[in-house]
Amino acid sequence: MESAFEPVDFADLQELLEGVQNGTVQDPVASALEQGVAETKKVSDSIDSQLELLEEESVGDYVKSFDSFQELHQEIVATDSLLEKMERMLVTFQSDLSSISDEIRMLQGQSLQMNLKLQNRRGLQTLMSEYVSSVVVSPQLVRQICEEEINEAYLGYLSELNKKLDHVKQQEMQKLPSCAQSAPELEKLRTKAVARIKDFLLQKVNSLKKPKTNLQILQRNVLVRFKSMTQFLAEHHGAVAEEVKAHYVGTMSAVYLKQQLSQKGTRLKML
Structure with a gap:
């Protein structure tokens, strides 16, 4: 295998060194260095010139933009x-x-x-x-109890009066001046209501004595429908309630007796 390097001629190298020492041949290294320094100085001078030019241009640009910078500063x-x-x-x-x-x-x-x-x-x-x-006893309630016709609406008036009477009966309420003032008025209304209910019921009971009266219809449509009136009497005037009850029992007994006698007489006539 052949070598990739050519052989060096040391005789030529020796001759070059002797020439440099004698001054007959210029030192190639020194020459190269001198040439490099010259090139470097040339490049440095060129760079300095460019920097001076750029500096002048920058100063000019700054001078031109001074107003803008001043305005920007004022805005800031x-x-x-x-x-x-x-x-x-x-x-x-x-x-x-x-x-x-x-x-x-x-x-x-x-x-x-x-x-x-x-x-x-x-x-x-x-x-x-x-x-x-x-x-409180209102004038409206007084008129309703004392003057209004006794019908189904009258039952509502009695219910309101009954609540007031029960209220003033409470022991703690009797100590209040307002209850003491209302009690006499309520007592008058109670007495009036008892009297009107008594007359109304006695009238209805007496109607049972009329001939050809349908007792079942009258009892269902009148006496049963107004049952709360008898309850009001029983609660607020027991004597009147017993009087009405006794009158009803006596009337019905007489009516039934009369019917029995009439039926017996009819049967006797048929014999």
Whole structure:
């Protein structure tokens, strides 16, 4: 295998070294260095020239843009001032919000208290309304009990009167001045109602004595339908209730006896 390197001629190298030492031949390394330094200086001078040119251009551009920079600077200063004002406003706003929050909490507390008072007042108003309704004798009720026709609507008037009478009978209610004032009026209404009911029932019982009266229909349509009247009498005037009951029993006994005698006479005639 052949070598890739050519043989070096050391005789030529020796001759070159001797020439350099004698001064007859220029040192190739020094020559190369001198040439490199010259090239470097040339490049450096070129770069310095370009830098000076760029600096002059930059200064010119800066001078041309000075007004713009000045305007931008003024805008920045104005913006900073505006931001400071906004910051102060935000601080004030935050303080106001804190104050408003305190006021809102206070108003909420007051609202809850007012709502509670309103509910209590409404509850008291309802109780007072119920109390007044159960005690006071209105002119309308007086007229209804004393003057209105006795019919099914009259039963409602009796029911209202009965509630008032039961209310004033309660021991704790009798201590109240309002009940003491209403009691005489209610007693008058009770007496009037008892008298009217008595007359009404006796009249209906007496109608049973009429000839050809359908007892079942009369009892169902009148006496049974107005049963609450007899209950009112039994609760508020037992003597009158017993009187009406005795009159009814006596009347019905007489009617049945008369019917039996009539039927017996009819049968005797048929014999």
